[in-house]
Amino acid sequence: MNPMKPSVGVCYYPEHWPETQWADDAQRMVETGLQWVRIGEFAWSRLEPQPNQFNFAWLDRAIATLGQAGLKIILGTPTATPPRWMLEKHPDLLPVDQTGRVRGFGSRRHYDFSHLGYREEAARITRVLAERYGQNPYLGFWQIDNEYSCHDTTLSYSAAALVGFRAWLATRYSTIETLNQAWGNVFWSMEYADFAEIDLPNLTVTEANPSHWLDFRRYASDQVVAFNQAMVKAIREFDQNTPLLHNYMGRTTDFDHFKVGNDLEAASWDSYPLGFLEDRSEDPVEWKLAFMRQGDPDFQALHHDLYRAVGKGRWWVMEQQPGPVNWAPFNPVPLAGMVRLWGWEAIAHGAEVVSYFRWRQAPFAQEQMHAGLLRPDSEPSRALAEVKQLAQELKQHPDFTTKPAPVALVFDYESDWAWTTQPQGKTFSYFRLVFEHYRALRRLGLSIDICPPSTTDFSAYSLVLVPGLMAWTQSLKAALQTTKGLVVLGARTGSKTRDFQIPNCLAPDCPELINLKIAQVESLPPSYTEELLQGGLIKNWREYLSLPQDTSILLSNLKHEPIAVRQNKVIYCGAWLDLEGYLQLLEPLCHELGLTTIRLPDGLRLRQLGQGVVAFNYASETYDLSLLTGFSFDKTEVKAADLAFGRILK
Amino acid sequence: MNPMKPSVGVCYYPEHWPETQWADDAQRMVETGLQWVRIGEFAWSRLEPQPNQFNFAWLDRAIATLGQAGLKIILGTPTATPPRWMLEKHPDLLPVDQTGRVRGFGSRRHYDFSHLGYREEAARITRVLAERYGQNPYLGFWQIDNEYSCHDTTLSYSAAALVGFRAWLATRYSTIETLNQAWGNVFWSMEYADFAEIDLPNLTVTEANPSHWLDFRRYASDQVVAFNQAMVKAIREFDQNTPLLHNYMGRTTDFDHFKVGNDLEAASWDSYPLGFLEDRSEDPVEWKLAFMRQGDPDFQALHHDLYRAVGKGRWWVMEQQPGPVNWAPFNPVPLAGMVRLWGWEAIAHGAEVVSYFRWRQAPFAQEQMHAGLLRPDSEPSRALAEVKQLAQELKQHPDFTTKPAPVALVFDYESDWAWTTQPQGKTFSYFRLVFEHYRALRRLGLSIDICPPSTTDFSAYSLVLVPGLMAWTQSLKAALQTTKGLVVLGARTGSKTRDFQIPNCLAPDCPELINLKIAQVESLPPSYTEELLQGGLIKNWREYLSLPQDTSILLSNLKHEPIAVRQNKVIYCGAWLDLEGYLQLLEPLCHELGLTTIRLPDGLRLRQLGQGVVAFNYASETYDLSLLTGFSFDKTEVKAADLAFGRILK
Amino acid sequence: MNPMKPSVGVCYYPEHWPETQWADDAQRMVETGLQWVRIGEFAWSRLEPQPNQFNFAWLDRAIATLGQAGLKIILGTPTATPPRWMLEKHPDLLPVDQTGRVRGFGSRRHYDFSHLGYREEAARITRVLAERYGQNPYLGFWQIDNEYSCHDTTLSYSAAALVGFRAWLATRYSTIETLNQAWGNVFWSMEYADFAEIDLPNLTVTEANPSHWLDFRRYASDQVVAFNQAMVKAIREFDQNTPLLHNYMGRTTDFDHFKVGNDLEAASWDSYPLGFLEDRSEDPVEWKLAFMRQGDPDFQALHHDLYRAVGKGRWWVMEQQPGPVNWAPFNPVPLAGMVRLWGWEAIAHGAEVVSYFRWRQAPFAQEQMHAGLLRPDSEPSRALAEVKQLAQELKQHPDFTTKPAPVALVFDYESDWAWTTQPQGKTFSYFRLVFEHYRALRRLGLSIDICPPSTTDFSAYSLVLVPGLMAWTQSLKAALQTTKGLVVLGARTGSKTRDFQIPNCLAPDCPELINLKIAQVESLPPSYTEELLQGGLIKNWREYLSLPQDTSILLSNLKHEPIAVRQNKVIYCGAWLDLEGYLQLLEPLCHELGLTTIRLPDGLRLRQLGQGVVAFNYASETYDLSLLTGFSFDKTEVKAADLAFGRILK
Ligand SMILES: [Zn+2]
Ligand SMILES: [Zn+2]
């Protein structure tokens, strides 16, 4: 599955620096042990300064200089930043925000995925680049565009989006009667007589129909997929061989990454552990304080596993944080050692390349406070030595065998859109629900595979978790019915049809798997939790189960009402639990399945790889490895921000 | 006053269900003990699918089916949800929000009260319905429109509103000089030369003139009244007999409900105790947690008393919460018993009908997570049994004598607009101020009547409270002067003229009632409270009283500065007090008046009805009724969410 | 420097009151001891009710009445409130907010500084006034406009601003290539081909280039300066002698006050201690509670010192708070004595006049809840007696000798714009950083001079502090190199070029003063602080210093990493410290310099004036003055809200 020995790379912007510096930069990259360099992604204004007036000479020389120094090139297409002149040709290409305001030129991602004129312009420059560089001997990968959806750009409320959405609906539903039925438009007299009467779902008096929202989100996601496909097609006209990837962001769920990934050879993502902890985590302030300089111990791991799935096994970290970033509410310096540790964690999850962002800190423009491997004055930042160490260690380390993990966790982008549209409780977040399942599994020392809902074969897995899935497909039900492992469903799984209606037989809507009905649900304020008889708490969300007599109760509340239940190999969990609750639910199941688990402390994490294991210490104190019964390691303790290799004693 | 024995009803949407199900639904309603069914309120797109193409056949059959089963019909006019084709005729009928954005089609209440074209359309469909169903034997009531003002729709900043407002001002002031004088426009050079120069008060550089805001709010309220009058007129062309009501919301103060109520035979409102607690209460998180499954013990009671006044004695609960709703930040399940308790509390306040929302939970569209008496799969939800019990108990229970309570509390919508415009302290809320007076009275076990400021006769009352009244009318002063009971004024009462100016003789501006002046006021941050010598605290708001020598001091602070004072039968309270403070003020007055009071615990409430009394237990624990000295009950204790009947020992 | 004995004044609006009342008002002002009266500032609609139809008769009589009573007039030009008819002539004069919404007529400051048509209108009315009143015998001062920038009006995103900004950029950069280079527009393909392609920096997809923002802020500030210059020119056509001032606000930094001040003879500002504490302070709720009725003990003092610099030595308090205001979130009554104390503190800082806002509380319009010296019913408010006492005391008190303080603190408006644009940590505020340096100095009992960054001679100062300066000018470096005193730089000083790029040799970018480099910086969340070995804490911001061997370490963290260091007479502080940290840094330096310092308690403050000293008690308890070793006072203790005069024992 992993065709190359893992290696280390860097992001570089030759157009930001005097050409006289390029050779020296290349030389230092090689000396650091870097093998890949990403270039080109935002350089449109330098490649085509005026419409159809191209300037490739500088890029030719940059590629030659880097390539001749021994670096492989990943070339980015520049479509995330159309130059200013594009606005003269397509004044209406700008995205529009939910309040109806046009989002202007002057930063990046200033285009609307629905704008077909821009899509053609983007394909045009991509074609030109593919023709010129597709056969370049140093080219090893293409990156198409960059960070789709970043800065909330999947959803645009433009005229182009309105036209596209109506056509998309007409295709989906054929007749307006079908749409009215699917959306339940008889409610509140919302019935339409024609697709041309349908508006975008923003700016309604009170909330719009959730079916309306869900279809708009599907439409918007499809435009990202279609945009990407147009770029793939453009490259493949001239270059049939170089592999393609897109570089995704963290906790970005507005389009279906699996669908974009299906058209590409690999995935990559941006791993900013400190930025994400500050910016994208619901964890309490004490947790953020404890991991302020290390990042959340599970957030990156989940994304590694997610993007391994999006990349169908082939994936990179394209941008690895090397020091403070510029964009989080607070931007601290990482604990010494974390830059190396983050790299190793990615490698242990199967990354082909860990590429740092960026070679040298830019002294100008929006990201001037974003650290690089070099300071703006070209002196090394502290990260450089850690990257060098990582590169050396990688060369000496035997390859990891990447094979399926014992546990599968289904992640479904549509479910995120559904529950964002209809959280029912202010704190309900699909991403967070999945994350807390992931965290519990990882606290038990397990390795996890994230799987798309289109998975048809779970036979490799002992345990499959499907929390919060909005709606079933027949194929997913079939896959779960035929798998040999245990299946954990809920909370909220199967609670809607694909039209965003409550299913006739109520949630979880899968008599094929488990015979029960959710009679009633409730969302709970943060001030309220409910104890489980078995330990742990219910929070955020609770369901009232209507059960047949012979159902086994795995968890119940103090009133002995059933919370998690089991019928044969299928478990249904009718609540959002805290960490202890999920451990109470999952630990016995793992034991039954013969999986090696251990309750890890807050800051220690394992990655099990067959019989091998790596321990990562995210804590700021040393950890005594002899406490990890069932494992043996190459050292007796692991220092803060350090790691240890070992094996499972079995 | 109450012409019918109280009964139970339900809201039903035949257009949401297959016609084959109607008869069975009707049968089950009757078996549950329901006597009324509300239908039709959002069905315009089914009644008039295209302009002037009507389809009444289905509604004819629905009414017949329900009526023949034994149910009385309350028929809603569908004007809260104009169909999509209405926008082709009147593209400018949509409301505009305070930031200037048009609020689009796709939910409900998407019309502007100032739009005269839509007003005529609404009257047209209402006329057609009145003609067809006005003489229908099953029709028992008309409901005009639904929930005026919900989703912040009283105030619209549209072109239609601007035109209407200017004309309204011209009528009110005759000359622009009069307006300039009334508003004090010499301040900041705001003087106008013509009514046509006046804009709406939104989007000014800093806050607009409060007189400008108040007049705009009066204008907007008048449009609701005028819209409603046009509907009344439309019905009365064809049906002179069936009584009319409008269904109001909770804590909705943007229009003068008393004025709308004056044109109707009755009032009804939507009682959602759990949703309102989460969504519309300033109470601290501990209070919300304690009553999370019961609702605030006083919030519904206040509204019952308010809408009894709006309905001039005749009122319903039209929508009673049956389980979790979909719209509050968090939506928990009610404590078992509360569905019945809420119904009884309404009945004890004089409701003619308690109607539950809704018969069956809809599986589609915006309210699919709103519980009903039936689940979406037609099985009973837990509420159904409680409603059935209530219906049975009502049949057996002797009628309550509804007669005036001993205490009157004046509620004035204009004062709410005034203090929203000029709170002076961020936490000042007129509604909240009145509510805390209400709560204190109810903590003493008293029954209360809410009275409009237009009340001319308080002779039935021992005690009249007028907190926070913005401006006096001569008639109100006269009514208070001539009443025999005690009168409690303040804080902030009489602090403005009707033009929103400080009165010449300063607040409370009523030498006819009490001889004192408010020399100075202050608003207080939440971190600051001040102790009263007599017990209790000052919070939010304090006034400095300038008094003649012979004034008695009822409450003072630790510096012996007067806080509440008395001259003969008039008391003035120059501060916002906490609960203990209000009890210290009111308890001795009640004692002097011979009213039966008792200090109730947090969760217990009484409704005194002549010599009868009902005890409602909102707490989650059993309460020993023998602790209620002065009362005797039909049981020794009242369980959580239960009630007890008794009488006053006197 | 101070040409007049300090005196007391008041703001008065004759147009708000019947003419019959003027003479009595004037008489009472004189009896109170007031010597100055400010009038006219918002009276345009009364001076020019229709275009070019003037009405000066009333103002003639008002001036005569006031002047003949013995009062000196400060006459405000009315340009802060263009009358409604101005919109007919210039419909596009209205400012536009950052979201693109036009900010309408109906309050004040409804004009755009970029609108040249309005600038000419403003100059026209100013010219007319200067011609009529420039030689009036009672006129003592002109006030131009009022409170520039109040209500966020410096930055407007209008068409006029766009046109002006493009022209301003063309002047600044000459060629578009120079601009592209200065802004680093190669980043994200932001390069422009023409100045006409540049938009305003608002409403971009993600944040705009910080250089773009900084230039827009410079442009906007320049428009305020140019507007003011046009008014100066208009007055000087007819009146070459009467001194000019502008009345500034508190904590208003959107334009460069020093540049406006350069064109005027004096400065004045609005001192609202209670309003500012509630509205404009980051201090914790406990601090706000402790000083709720007194105001922050340092906030006004800093502004007094700042506006003394802006006024080049001549300055007033134009609006001194007399009681509760109307505009803060909460508006409490001042502690008895504070109205006098605030006046004395201003005088001790060198104010020529302390003028109270306003004579009589207006009963109408937006500020009707703003206290005055008289109540709306013309009775005295509590403040009147305190003002009278102050006026009497001033008459008897010998003049203060105002001479330079021993400490200079550089304040730079551009730095505020820079760090607002790029805080890097959510809590980074330039104003606050300077304020906390100021507070530490004042806690040591020191007097401080605020200096502009254009200062060329610091020879009068023992100690010069330059915290957070964005970018050096050669002249400032030269001034600091040649001064004899100690110089304290940092945090963040010299970290940018004037183009908003990181300097080639990194911060602090001043080898002329100190030889070190900031290798790395971090911003810190509020939950995180780091202890200093010497006492005190690091918070908000920390830098990692790269130092030569021979640098002395003044402060370090527990890991012995250098935080504050010294080379010869220059100290660099690489962190934001808490109060104790700054005291640890500054106290030994003061000791070395022979400055008299003492650690004052929370609520006591000193103003040292040569050998004299005044003690101000902002606390709500009496303070024993014998605890202030090194000083002797005219009394043994100072009561809450009182002051004491004394001298330094040396
Ligand atoms: Zn990136
Ligand atoms: Zn409703």
Ligand SMILES: [Zn+2]
């Ligand atoms: Zn002012």
